[in-house]
Amino acid sequence: MNVRNALLSAASAVALGSSASAMECGTITLGSAISLTGKYATNGVHAQNGYEFAVSKINESGGITVGDKCHHFEVVYYDDESKGDRGATLAERLINQDGVQYMLGPYSSGLTKAIAPVTEKYRIPMVEAEGASRSLFNKGYRYLFAVLSTSEQYLASAITLAAEKAKATGKDPSEVTIAIAVENDPFSLDIRAGVLEHAGEHGMRVVLDEKLPRDLSDLTAILTKVKLVRPDVLVISGHSKGAATAVRQIGEQRISVPMIAMTHCEAADVTGNFGEFAENILCSTQWAETLTYEDPIFGSAANYNAEFKAAYPEYAEKPVPYQAAQASAAVYVFKDAFERAGSLDREAVRDAIAETDLASFYGQIRFSEAGNNIAKPMVLRQIQNGRYNVVAPSAFASHDLIWPRP
Amino acid sequence: MDQILFNIGLLFQFPLVNLKIVIDGLMIGAIFALAAYGLALVWGVMNVKNLAQGDFVIAGGYTSWFLVRTGWLQGLGLSDNAAALIGVPVAIAVMAGIGWICYRLVITRVVERDLFTSLLATFGLAIMMAQIMNLLFGSDTQSLKLEYDTLYFADGLIDVPIAKLIGVCMAAGLAVAVILFMKNSRMGQAIRATSQDSRAARVLGIDTERVYAFTFSLNAAICGAAGAIIVMVWVIQPFYGITYSIRAFVIVTAAGLGNLPGVIAAGLGIGAAEQYGSHVFGIGYQQAIAVLLLLLVLVWKLARQRRQRRVLE
Numbered sequence: 129m130n131v132r133n134a135l136l137s138a139a140s141a142v143a144l145g146s147s148a149s150a151m152e153c154g155t156i157t158l159g160s161a162i163s164l165t166g167k168y169a170t171n172g173v174h175a176q177n178g179y180e181f182a183v184s185k186i187n188e189s190g191g192i193t194v195g196d197k198c199h200h201f202e203v204v205y206y207d208d209e210s211k212g213d214r215g216a217t218l219a220e221r222l223i224n225q226d227g228v229q230y231m232l233g234p235y236s237s238g239l240t241k242a243i244a245p246v247t248e249k250y251r252i253p254m255v256e257a258e259g260a261s262r263s264l265f266n267k268g269y270r271y272l273f274a275v276l277s278t279s280e281q282y283l284a285s286a287i288t289l290a291a292e293k294a295k296a297t298g299k300d301p302s303e304v305t306i307a308i309a310v311e312n313d314p315f316s317l318d319i320r321a322g323v324l325e326h327a328g329e330h331g332m333r334v335v336l337d338e339k340l341p342r343d344l345s346d347l348t349a350i351l352t353k354v355k356l357v358r359p360d361v362l363v364i365s366g367h368s369k370g371a372a373t374a375v376r377q378i379g380e381q382r383i384s385v386p387m388i389a390m391t392h393c394e395a396a397d398v399t400g401n402f403g404e405f406a407e408n409i410l411c412s413t414q415w416a417e418t419l420t421y422e423d424p425i426f427g428s429a430a431n432y433n434a435e436f437k438a439a440y441p442e443y444a445e446k447p448v449p450y451q452a453a454q455a456s457a458a459v460y461v462f463k464d465a466f467e468r469a470g471s472l473d474r475e476a477v478r479d480a481i482a483e484t485d486l487a488s489f490y491g492q493i494r495f496s497e498a499g500n501n502i503a504k505p506m507v508l509r510q511i512q513n514g515r516y517n518v519v520a521p522s523a524f525a526s527h528d529l530i531w532p533r534p
Numbered sequence: 535m536d537q538i539l540f541n542i543g544l545l546f547q548f549p550l551v552n553l554k555i556v557i558d559g560l561m562i563g564a565i566f567a568l569a570a571y572g573l574a575l576v577w578g579v580m581n582v583k584n585l586a587q588g589d590f591v592i593a594g595g596y597t598s599w600f601l602v603r604t605g606w607l608q609g610l611g612l613s614d615n616a617a618a619l620i621g622v623p624v625a626i627a628v629m630a631g632i633g634w635i636c637y638r639l640v641i642t643r644v645v646e647r648d649l650f651t652s653l654l655a656t657f658g659l660a661i662m663m664a665q666i667m668n669l670l671f672g673s674d675t676q677s678l679k680l681e682y683d684t685l686y687f688a689d690g691l692i693d694v695p696i697a698k699l700i701g702v703c704m705a706a707g708l709a710v711a712v713i714l715f716m717k718n719s720r721m722g723q724a725i726r727a728t729s730q731d732s733r734a735a736r737v738l739g740i741d742t743e744r745v746y747a748f749t750f751s752l753n754a755a756i757c758g759a760a761g762a763i764i765v766m767v768w769v770i771q772p773f774y775g776i777t778y779s780i781r782a783f784v785i786v787t788a789a790g791l792g793n794l795p796g797v798i799a800a801g802l803g804i805g806a807a808e809q810y811g812s813h814v815f816g817i818g819y820q821q822a823i824a825v826l827l828l829l830l831v832l833v834w835k836l837a838r839q840r841r842q843r844r845v846l847e
Binding site: 165166167168169170210309312337338339340341343344345346347348349350352353355356357368369372373376380381382395396397401402403405 | 537541544547548551554555558562665668669672673674675677679684686690691693695768769770771772773774776777809812813816817818820821
């Protein structure tokens with residue numbers, strides 16, 4: 129069956145495009161409200177590309193076999209303009225007017241938070257890939273599943289790393305001092321909570337703890353203080369504007385902190401924009417193409433990276449963002465769940481998703497009771513000679529950490 | 535509270551930090567003053583409160599950024615630095631054009647109408663501009679990193695990026711040019727006459743429609759220059775306009791219309807006060823401090839007015 133389908137779709141792809149094979153198979157329609165305009169547009173488009181890439185990849189490789197009938201994925205998108213109320217309205221519309229039975233998530237924790245009550249109300253399973261806030265998973269949602277690691281894990285491993293380094297140089301981890309500058313939004317505050325938790329475990333002292341405004345364009349006030357109090361670790365999280373501003377001004381002000389960890393380095397393209405200013409900064413990531421994960425549809429992480437670049441030439445010059453990879457993983461979770469459920473019944477599919485234990489190019493996916501993925505660790509990469517090299521956790525590290533930063 | 539006391543303690547423990555904060559504040563204040571001066575012009579001459587002020591600034595920034603990124607000038611053998619500097623006059627020219635189009639399409643219909651109409655119209659303009667920039671350039675933050683060095687003083691504590699210094703000099707030069715223009719040129723005199731009494735100016739043969747159009751494009755051009763300087767030193771993003779709009783309003787309200795030295799002083803003052811405030815209370819309160827200052831100035835002005843009235847009685 130699979131072989132026949134594969135041959136058929138290969139033949140039709142050459143001759144007629146994919147429409148001929150689509151006639152053989154049924155269609156499973158997924159819905160997604162996603163930010164194609166507004167302030168999240170860049171990452172919203174990354175996510176949409178990730179969904180689309182996975183859909184075409186899964187359809188090409190024979191689609192989804194439910195029972196003994198083959199199906200193809202199709203996704204209905206609406207633009208939520210990066211606004212929560214709009215997202216919730218569009219989710220209603222997808223469910224009530226378009227009859228969508230299964231949802232893919234929007235971009236950002238805020239939008240996911242706005243849409244989750246709607247999908248919950250209509251009992252629509254939603255697999256999301258772009259909302260990492262902890263607060264999504266303490267509301268008792270039954271139909272919400274997330275393939276990514278939650279946000280309090282983003283920079284917590286940097287604190288562990290600092291403790292390791294302190295021990296290695298004969299210092300007690302409790303002597304390590306930490307400066308924190310995070311944006312005042314749910315996602316970044318989670319990151320702060322994770323850092324504080326880990327710092328507390330090691331008895332480290334937090335010497336600076338500041339909240340960044342939403343329209344941040346100047347960090348000099350904080351960096352001046354950093355210069356004065358000389359912490360051992362500096363943690364920054366403020367989406368791509370925070371990363372861009374921080375890297376630029378850290379370079380200009382010659383901030384010499386032994387360890388600097390931040391989020392959104394790739395999104396802000398700090399290596400491309402600021403060159404040597406970005407050297408030796410630690411960046412957290414959900415996924416990296418150098419990791420050794422793989423699966424039968426997408427191949428290895430490196431293979432995903434290469435094929436994605438071939439399908440979307442606009443990514444040729446930069447690393448494929450993890451936002452795209454995790455979006456693809458969400459579609460893959462649906463394929464796996466449909467096949468295990470063996471039916472298109474919503475409740476059966478929901479239960480199958482809850483029991484997912486899937487090895488994918490994006491990492492292991494297994495959901496907790498609350499719906500977040502507990503099987504995949506967060507990765508820390510260090511910018512070394514303009515390249516992102518994995519340095520933690522040590523099981524996946526391809527390079528040694530450069531510490532302290534020169 | 536502990537954090538605040540600790541922060542104040544730092545100021546005394548390292549006295550040189552005060553100097554650094556003032557320098558940083560003055561540098562950003564110079565840019566605020568530039569955007570505010572354009573607003574004072576439009577407000578004073580046309581009685582239009584332009585809420586799109588900040589979006590003109592950001593549009594100017596994108597003009598210069600786009601010019602450098604496309605690499606046309608570099609193709610002619612210029613360096614990135616030179617291209618960014620040329621970006622400033624180019625942004626002035628482009629924004630003057632955009633300002634003129636905005637005037638013809640929108641502003642001409644709301645001049646001399648009540649406050650609410652012009653606020654609504656320019657608010658719409660602001661939303662339009664932010665979304666158009668978002669569609670054209672994407673929502674990522676952008677900036678130009680130029681190959682200029684940074685000067686360091688006092689053991690590296692005080693840093694002055696040369697790019698910032700150039701930006702401040704350009705802002706100062708531009709302010710002087712505008713002052714001279716307003717004082718000495720025929721158009722400048724016509725603008726001042728119109729702002730004093732538009733009906734009398736019309737009676738005396740001044741084409742006020744032309745004066746309005748010119749004033750509005752001049753404002754957009756000044757904002758464009760501010761934006762082109764900002765992109766060399768800080769970062770821009772399609773939705774950052776509001777930050778500059780708020781500062782411009784605070785500065786103009788505090789300084790009063792038609793008071794150029796006042797606008798400059800208020801701009802520099804707000805820049806420095808914000809830096810001090812964000813040092814002591816945390817950077818999250820930066821904008822709150824600007825608005826608080828405005829409140830204080832208004833209260834003080836009101837009190838002074840009361841006193842004067844009492845003298846008249």
